[in-house]
Amino acid sequence: MLNPFAKADTVDSISGPPSQFDYGWDRTFQFLALAGAWMILILVVFILWEIGGQALPAMRDYGLSFITSTTWDANKSQFGILPQIWGTLYSSILALLIGGFFGIAVAIFLTQDFLQPSLAAVFRTIVELLAAIPSVVYGLWGIYVVIPALRPLANWLHETLGWIPLFGTSLSGPGMMPAAIVLAIMILPTITAISQDALRLVPYKIKEAAYGMGTTHWEAILKVIVPTASAGIFGALVLGFGRALGETMALAMLIGNSNQISLSLFSPANTLASLLASSFPEAGQTEIKALMYAAMVLLAITLLVNLMGTAIMTYTSKKFEGKK
């Protein structure tokens, strides 16, 4: 590298240009970072290409009716995934409602001076531990604990309030509600962790402003602190929803793998991920192609949810924070 200030580089001066080694290190690091970024992009494109390529024959054969029809019968070569799409969205939305409410509540509880800092740290670790439990363990816990615990209440609700579509069936074993509850617990650590970060990032001066206006603790939290952190909390919900859409093992164990569309919280259902996991091992040539198509649909749904989430987040941060 040419040093245009070589004349300033006298014997007395300690200053000097960066060495060749420094420049080399700069360039190496830049190359590594760039390569990493490209690798991720290439990987995503490759996965899309590969699955899309394998799904293409099924797409050509079944077209849009694949998404709108309701039977999945490999013997008759009839493939429709509407019940699975319904089950995926329904279970994920239920999980998001439950997990979102409790996740944000826990995040508020752990960050807004309700607990001593040391005690809050203990609770935080416990919540993070929830994320370390394997999916299959959650599934087992769901089968042996959640379903039996839920059954009396579910059947009572069905008997007394059966005319409400939500309680239209009884809970005989696996079903939507136990799956959604377990799913909610599984996405809770994600929602809590990211919401906590968002809440912690609210500057102290904003809290001070709220208290200075004469807000109570809860008014400060609900009217100022949570709205200020809303973009981050929304991001947490999007990520949690994304996790719920793709969650496989626990759902395959708990949802009942029954291809039906029902509003009832207690009827068995199926999800796309669960369909893929349970059908792949014994699938023949044509079914594999259909499964690839189903995988493509699942991928599209998750992608769409994430894109929409990002779009809404950009919009809100523009509106509320004045960012251009």
Add this chain to the structure above:
Amino acid sequence: MNATAEAMAIPTAVNAVPTTAAMPASIAIDCKLDKVFYGDFLAVRDSHVPIEKGKITGFIGPSGCGKSTVLRCLNRMNDLIKIFRFQGHVHFHGQDVYARNVDPVILRRYIGMVFQQPNPFTMSIFDNVAFGLRLNRFKGNLQEQVEKSLRRAALWDEVKDKLNNSGLSLSGGQQQRLCIARAIATEPSILLMDEPCSALDPVATRRIEELMIELKAKYTIALVTHNMQQAMRVADKTAFFGVDISKGGRTGYLVEMGDTQQIFENPKEDLTKKYIRGEFS
């Protein structure tokens, strides 16, 4: 440190006000602070600062002299700090605000505060000003009151066409005037300002100072400032705080308080004289 000892020995005129009953009607809020601790650390001691109605009282002094702490005792903002302890009394409308049965939330509804850093909420300009009104379940015309507050804060003409824009889209000086509008929207009788211009450029500072002088017709203002010229320009009364390092820690205390002109032209204390001559800061 001789000056410190002298300052302690000479009782200032205001020390003659012992209880609420004797509190003259011209005093809006009477702060008699004996000791303020953060944990074991004695932050401020022996400062009696009566804030007069309809006037601007400036708090000046070197860094760490506790002038902000004293200001924040007036609306109990220090309560947010868990290790804070207060000895003394602050009388507001015949009531000691530090009495056991007083909820600081209520107190803060009647005393507005403007902070060092502009801190508008992440909401629209309108919602920022309407915040306190909604909080107090204001039944009147919200639009009108918001406009009135923004006009009084000398911000209306600049924002009247973009009330739905975020408060954070404004410049620093505008944000600070927005915060003033937010604070005065609920018509509190007292306005506390904690170095409101320290984050602003000279032009914005000028505007805020002009604003303060306009506002004192309606509000009692207590102003902490690091800038002696600012106190000279806007304050009617000035309280000078010093730092006592004789007991190891840095403890702030009131050196003297009086009319601004007297403090700057004819200070009683040696320490005040030295500070005003710029011998330390």
